[in-house]
Amino acid sequence: MSLPAAAEAHRAIQAVWQLEAPALVGALMRLTHDLALAEDCAQDALLAALERWPQDGLPRNPAAWLMTTAKHRALDRLRHGQVTVREQAALGLDADARHDAVAPDPLALMLADEAAPLRDEVLPLLFIACHPLLSREAQWALTLRLVGGLSVAEIARACFAQEATVAARITRAKKTLAGQPYGLPPAAERQQRLANVCTVLYLMFNEGYAAHSGPDWTRPTLCHEALRLTRMLAALCPTDSEVLALQALMELQASRLPARADAQGRPVLLMDQDRRRWDPLLRQRGLQALARAEGLAQGNPGPLLVQALLAACHARALRAEDTDWARILQLYDALLEAQPSPVVALNRAVALSQAQGPAAALPEVDRLAQALHGYPWWASARAELCTKLDRPHEALAALDLAIAWTHNEAERALLQARRAGVESRLGPAPC
Amino acid sequence: MPRYMIQVRATPMSEAGEFPDDPTLVARMMAFHEELAHAGVLLDCSGLMPSSQGFRVRYSAQGEPTVIDGPFAETKELIAGYTLIEVRSRDEALAWARRFPAPFPGQACDIEVRPLFGGMTDASPEEAARELREQLGQIRGER
Numbered sequence: 233m234s235l236p237a238a239a240e241a242h243r244a245i246q247a248v249w250q251l252e253a254p255a256l257v258g259a260l261m262r263l264t265h266d267l268a269l270a271e272d273c274a275q276d277a278l279l280a281a282l283e284r285w286p287q288d289g290l291p292r293n294p295a296a297w298l299m300t301t302a303k304h305r306a307l308d309r310l311r312h313g314q315v316t317v318r319e320q321a322a323l324g325l326d327a328d329a330r331h332d333a334v335a336p337d338p339l340a341l342m343l344a345d346e347a348a349p350l351r352d353e354v355l356p357l358l359f360i361a362c363h364p365l366l367s368r369e370a371q372w373a374l375t376l377r378l379v380g381g382l383s384v385a386e387i388a389r390a391c392f393a394q395e396a397t398v399a400a401r402i403t404r405a406k407k408t409l410a411g412q413p414y415g416l417p418p419a420a421e422r423q424q425r426l427a428n429v430c431t432v433l434y435l436m437f438n439e440g441y442a443a444h445s446g447p448d449w450t451r452p453t454l455c456h457e458a459l460r461l462t463r464m465l466a467a468l469c470p471t472d473s474e475v476l477a478l479q480a481l482m483e484l485q486a487s488r489l490p491a492r493a494d495a496q497g498r499p500v501l502l503m504d505q506d507r508r509r510w511d512p513l514l515r516q517r518g519l520q521a522l523a524r525a526e527g528l529a530q531g532n533p534g535p536l537l538v539q540a541l542l543a544a545c546h547a548r549a550l551r552a553e554d555t556d557w558a559r560i561l562q563l564y565d566a567l568l569e570a571q572p573s574p575v576v577a578l579n580r581a582v583a584l585s586q587a588q589g590p591a592a593a594l595p596e597v598d599r600l601a602q603a604l605h606g607y608p609w610w611a612s613a614r615a616e617l618c619t620k621l622d623r624p625h626e627a628l629a630a631l632d633l634a635i636a637w638t639h640n641e642a643e644r645a646l647l648q649a650r651r652a653g654v655e656s657r658l659g660p661a662p663c
Numbered sequence: 664m665p666r667y668m669i670q671v672r673a674t675p676m677s678e679a680g681e682f683p684d685d686p687t688l689v690a691r692m693m694a695f696h697e698e699l700a701h702a703g704v705l706l707d708c709s710g711l712m713p714s715s716q717g718f719r720v721r722y723s724a725q726g727e728p729t730v731i732d733g734p735f736a737e738t739k740e741l742i743a744g745y746t747l748i749e750v751r752s753r754d755e756a757l758a759w760a761r762r763f764p765a766p767f768p769g770q771a772c773d774i775e776v777r778p779l780f781g782g783m784t785d786a787s788p789e790e791a792a793r794e795l796r797e798q799l800g801q802i803r804g805e806r
Contacts (some may be wrong), residue, residue, distance in 0.1 A: 234674070243752075243754045243755050244757060244758070247752060247754030247755045247757065247758040248758045250751075250755065250758075251702065251755070251758055251759075353703070368694075398786070456664040456751070459664075460664075460703035460749075461703060463700075463703035463704075463756065464701060464702065464703040467700045467701045467703070468701065495790070513706060513707070517706070537758075549752040595681075647696075
């Protein structure tokens with residue numbers, strides 16, 4: 233096979249494997265309760281496919297082939313002591329689990345395990361990957377690895393981190409999780425754990441949507457993966473209002489991605505975006521998911537639903553000046569009550585400025601000065617209000633703070649452009 | 664994220680408004696689309712009625728429209744259904760397309776998979792034209 237043909241074959245095999253990765257890792261997890269082993273064996277199956285398929289051709293049922301291969305590798309490893317009893321103990325397997333994993337005829341046991349459909353494997357994997365014991369970065373890395381099937385290199389690129397850092401994060405996370413029960417959490421815990429998964433995915437999306445640091449304004453891969461995982465979650469939990477609200481929120485925000493940067497990649501803020509560039513399909517999907525979430529909430533909206541309703545206020549305004557700020561203010565009041573936080577309070581103040589004018593909003597913003605010290609969007613919002621109130625010197629001072637506080641280069645460029653705009657209206661500086 | 668449209672090409676049978684005589688087909692089609700939904704990649708899907716139910720608007724070189732009612736003769740060029748997916752790569756689109764159930768069991772038939780142009784949702788006319796030309800330029804450059 234020629235080199236380009238071989239590379240193409242490898243990419244095709246990797247794509248097939250990626251689709252099956254969560255099913256492979258999930259099945260092996262159920263059987264061995266050992267995350268490191270499960271993942272290694274799923275990888276082994278990929279390597280085996282890369283070796284065999286180009287010679288033998290694509291198997292009739294690639295998914296089943298990968299599953300059988302992965303299970304055989306797991307058994308080999310268990311049998312040949314690559315995972316010793318002591319290691320199993322260190323990994324937290326109790327005597328019963330160990331017994332199950334290396335039962336008298338473990339091969340029969342494992343192969344008899346009916347391959348569960350992918351949908352049954354995804355939820356337990358999401359629960360373990362988004363485990364509250366892990367740091368946020370570890371939750372993202374593990375979720376992208378286990379459920380997204382992304383390679384360490386791909387995760388590193390998506391998260392703007394070093395490959396070695398990501399690899400170490402994943403290894404540490406697996407150690408942290410050793411001994412944690414696998415499967416669906418007991419009913420009493422489930423709602424909380426599901427909310428946790430939603431939070432992890434939402435933060436992943438947000439980091440992709442407005443990167444905290446680095447040269448780029450957005451990290452599309454992170455956005456897309458979070459959206460895709462949330463769509464998976466919504467398909468699995470079609471009666472959970474908050475899960476559907478999260479999907480709605482992400483579809484609506486993602487619908488704005490094409491308008492969030494100009495041709496030069498510079499950020500364009502919501503009110504300045506060319507709304508004709510919003511993606512109509514995603515907007516429509518978002519509004520549909522929102523309608524379902526609202527129906528399920530039965531008049532008792534959770535925090536994600538309120539945020540999705542907020543996003544919908546913007547999505548429904550075909551021109552920026554059509555935005556229903558009174559409704560937005562009302563929703564922020566509800567959100568602030570459910571989830572009091574300085575950032576929500578800041579957003580409420582911005583809505584207040586639109587609904588009732590900058591003079592009403594400035595005291596609200598100033599009240600948050602302490603709580604949001606170091607948060608560039610606080611300073612940016614204050615600058616905006618001061619500009620509107622014709623207090624350019626204060627606006628400049630606030631923009632200087634925002635410029636000093638931001639860690640994102642595209643954001644800094646935007647702020648600097650705004651600063652130059654305010655300064656130019658000051659006229660020549662007095663000598 | 665790239666979007667692909669899996670198009671099911673029409674057959675004489677689909678154009679005649681007949682349904683394949685395979686009691687498992689609907690179940691398999693639904694299971695496949697459910698799988699797409701559970702993998703988070705399905706955006707939209709639908710079957711299309713035979714071209715006898717549709718019409719065309721044909722434009723002369725001068726832009727004069729003429730309406731022509733179906734059915735249309737070139738069966739193999741007609742579309743009988745579509746599935747719109749959003750995936751990470753062409754390879755992933757191919758991996759999914761390979762799993763698409765044969766839509767007309769017992770007959771030779773085609774599905775065709777085409778990438779959508781990206782990022783031109785109602786942009787300003789100048790920008791849309793520019794992006795379109797850019798994307799087409801990239802395709803010509805790849806050849």
